[in-house]
Amino acid sequence: MSSDSAILIANPKPCTMKPSRLLGKAIRLMDGFVFESIDELCAAPDSILTPFVKDKIEGIEITPEEARDNLASRVKHAFLIFVQEEDVYRRLRGDKAFYHLMLANWNSDHSAAPFPPARMKELMNLWIAARRRYLVANEHTEACDATLDLTVAVDQAISIIDDIDSTLPTRRTLGLNPPNGLKKAACWPPKHFGPLDVAIMAETATRKALFGVGNKHLMDEEDVPLYPNDQDHPLTARKFLCWLSLAETKPTSKASLFLAPVAFITHEERQDWYKITGHKSRFYATVDEFIDYARDEFRKTGIESKNYVMCLLTPWFFEKSEIVADAEKKDRPIPKSWEKGCFRAGMMLRINRVREPNTSPEYQVVLFKPGLPHYHSVAEPPARRAKQDVWVDRLLDELSAMFSPQEGWIGGAVRTHTYPNSRNCGLDSVEVSSEVIETVMRDPSTFPSTSDEFDTRGYTPIERYSGSQ
Known part of the structure; x- marks a missing residue:
């Protein structure tokens, strides 16, 4: 107890x-x-x-x-x-x-x-x-x-x-204390990371796994986190996102990566799944929290200004009653049935800020949503696609309310796939979406920027945005 x-x-x-x-x-x-x-x-x-x-x-x-x-x-x-x-x-x-x-x-x-x-x-x-x-x-x-x-x-x-x-802020940025058994680092996380980034990286398991890692202090290749999959603990996704941001973000980077997987539209939904997930829902973020983060990132100016903000979406489209019934059928704890049988649906959300000189910012929304016709094996099963569509519509409603995007794209496909399969099973949508995020963080030029490029890469316009073609 x-x-x-x-x-x-x-x-x-x-x-x-x-x-x-x-x-x-x-x-x-x-x-x-x-x-x-x-x-x-x-x-x-x-x-x-x-x-x-x-x-x-x-x-x-x-x-x-x-x-x-x-x-x-x-x-x-x-x-x-x-x-x-x-x-x-x-x-x-x-x-x-x-x-x-x-x-x-x-x-x-x-x-x-x-x-x-x-x-x-x-x-x-x-x-x-x-x-x-x-x-x-x-x-x-x-x-x-x-x-x-x-x-x-x-x-x-x-x-x-x-x-x-009672003390005045100083120019010196305080580093976090090392976990037991590790040496103190100069300043970790590096000072160019914002408050929410630091708070997520400071979670006990994440801090222990990544303490000292930064753009100038990379992990050994054998210790680099694998892409999270659709059955992984949310802390696994957090560790991957935090590692990627630590390794690829520089003080002058124009991209920000939200470091917690987003699984819920509202906090009330996170509460609703708290017991079913064995209290793991607390490690997932909400769409509202991502929007607040993106809004704050876009407010930065000068060398800290950002052109786009990304996050990994990992919602699921099951009913709680299905998870309980599965646990009873297999005679195992309900949280175990959630973890192993309630497959998360991976997507990548990117908000681009498009700004012309002396004008107010305009925004473009891109939702990488792996599915038909490009990804047969990772698409949501037919029984859950309608629920996914509803969830995506609610997501777009929230984005519209905050950013009033002028253009949007949905769908997409990666140009090449070379990531080794480590589970002796086909790739899932969480892995593919994580691969897209890593590719963009490593080389921003790989992401489409024109209508022709989006079309070639398998994206289709989001019709609700008046600027879509």
């Missing part, structure tokens, strides 16, 4: 207390914290604390003390991660991107898991503010045993935050 798991109650009785009332009683037992408007906080429909008393303990009778301990344990775990990632917080000087790392590292199983980054920040700020009020009101900070560990963790976080807030 994880350190932030819900408390299991032996011989449970039916619960007669509303979650909001139980939560209020639990919070009032939190010695060492002073919350404002407890009744309003607990009764709010979207209260950030209610999920911690609703999850596994909903429907059974527990005491307010047990609810308090359960809440304190889960929140403490979040603050311990915060403290553990102090070097990242210092590198980013508290930038909101830090909470993308918290999303990845806080594996909490509650009724609203996982929290999106903004919600994660809201949770931390709530407890920090409550602790500050207590410290102002009380000369001594003794707390009862039930919350002592939590107050210590929150105090450590406050110390880090106050130290950052």
